[in-house]
Amino acid sequence: MVFIIIFLVILHQSLPIHYIIKMSDQEQILQLRAELHRHNYNYYVKNAPEISDREFDEKMHLLMQLEEQHPELYDANSPSQRVGSDLSHEFEQVKHRYPMLSLANTYNREEVQAFYDRVSQGLGGEKFEICCELKFDGLSISLIYEKGQLVRAVTRGDGEQGDDVTANVKTIRSIPLVLSDNSWPESFEIRGEVLMPWESFEALNRQREQAEEPLFANPRNAASGTLKSKNSAVVAQRRLDAYFYYLLGTELPSDRHYDNMQRVAEWGFKVSDAMRTVSTLQEVMDYIDYWDKERSHLPVATDGIVLKVNSIGQQQRLGYTAKTPRWAIAYKFQAERALTRLNEVTYQVGRTGAVTPVANMEPVLLSGTIVKRASLHNEDIIRSLDLHIGDMVYVEKAGEIIPQVVGVEQSMRPANAGGTPVEFIKTCPECGAQLVRYEGEAAHYCVNDAACPPQIKGRIEHFISRDAMNIESLGPETVADYYDRGLIHNVADLYELTAVDIMGYNTNRQRSAQKVVDGIAASRKVPFERVLYALGIRFVGKVTAKQIARHFGSIDAIISASVEEMLEVEGVGEVIAQSVKDYFNEPRNVEIVERLRSYGLQLARGENSPNAVPGGDVLAGKSIVISGVFSHHSREEYKELIEACGGKNVSSISAKTTFVLAGENMGPSKQEKARQLGIQLMSEDEFLEMIGPRPNAGSDAQPGGDEHRPAAPQQLTLFD
């Protein structure tokens, strides 16, 4: 008997367990998943692998094979999901449960002391602890966990809502998909920073250099570009990492932030070892001193220190300003400086004619990137720096991204042989027109807006941009190409472009040319307020354009409005009112507007104003989730359409959801959730049919009505 047991023990140790006790495939899948989650954690969070890479790969391979044989055992959080997929996904916009605020910045010790004193005063002299942390320089991410499983990952976006990047985040190995320890609350949110470690960043840039692709300026840009990639397999290859620093929810394990962070580390999250609690200002300063030097040895980029009041009760008492918490602050490290030679000053002309001087320098390494150009902003700054060509200049990176010339090393300027002082140019480098500098303004302008090429191209680029006419089939390079080929001189010319014009003699380009023409034609549906913004009237941004459009209702009313009438619009002051007046006083601009009208663009708000819902209550009381990719309208248009029909667009599926408006490539987890809750999936066509010929989608456009429009003239040309 003893021999049999010994034999079994030996056999057990030498063979994978499933050879001895025949497990069902299901059991084996579950076991492999649990094992691989643990190995991931050991490797990526604890830096202490227990098995070799090869053994890990073998287990993963086996799991993937078994999962392929058993699609019914699909699990959105299986370790196999970390390899990503090359299925492209558009990001869904998701509202944050709690807004994602930023931190107030401080740059010197006095400001840190002032923060400390403010906290002390705010707490009525009560004792408090500060949790000192590193400020990681990546992009912030919010993760939602329910029942110990990652359910959603959202970028910061505008703080109110961000992009759902769950599929991409799952490929980050240090982020737990399934939590260990079992002591987590049923539902919570955790925030942290997604980073590209220096090593991965350098390897990626080496690869890109070889492939002659543009390099990423710094790890933050690389991490951000990667996380927004539409292909999660690319994200998986790029080796991102993530550190966590903020837990939110109704049932937190402790009243102390630091203790909460230690708990989340037990659940499987990566929390920096550098976190410390201190109770005196001196200790805060010591922490800053220590990390200011030591940070250069860290594997990831940091740009400062974050100080947080440790007690959550005290945090609540201190509260928030409009944008930042009063209980926390960031101390930014002094930017690194480099000394290099100024070779030349060149000038760039923007869409508005503003001329920006640019310093061209001897390339120099600064905070991990090579710098050779920096904006000099305007003539006054050049003067105050007393710049001479050939000077040795100090360069810093503001926010460690944009390089700035901050000073001249006068001692290195030869006494009598200094280079020529930099004199701001008098004429436009692009069109030769005389430059003007308006009273009270620092910038110089080229006022030849009718004929100065970068201004013309810039206006067209603005017109097609996402928040304006959103013509995705065009981009800055195509605009430049068409302009250089003499096809377009202004925004109205776009609507006369034919596919034949675009492709020229190259018939291989027929499809792409037609796509451009179709994209331009589709923009005729864009609502009036965006058309107004797209015109690029100086000082009229998105919000102002909306206010003006809503106030006057049509372009004709705007053209004939006086400055006084314009001033009645909320948010419009003298400068904007005058700018609008000047724009329409120019016959060239009015002519463009008339041409746009003749091509069918929306130059008035439709009968159905965005606020009213005439007859549009088909969806009243219905909660609708939009998921997937659509062909007739954009997701944004569907959102507006739902609202225009009295419905409510919600971001996640719950028992309260009425139906899901489901496009192509709807995520499997959403499908599964809808199935479990018995919620109907409605196709795009079914949806459009259900709402019938509807009011506009909260806009002046007529979504759903495209098919009945006569084809745009330019679409016919090719086939005539």
Ligand code: IVH
């Ligand atoms: S706490 C309400 N802690 O810095 C406060 N933020 O300017 C929530 N960041 O958006 C943020 N390291 O992306 C916090 N240890 C840390 C951080 C940190 C980096 C980033 C984060 C945030 C930004 C604030």
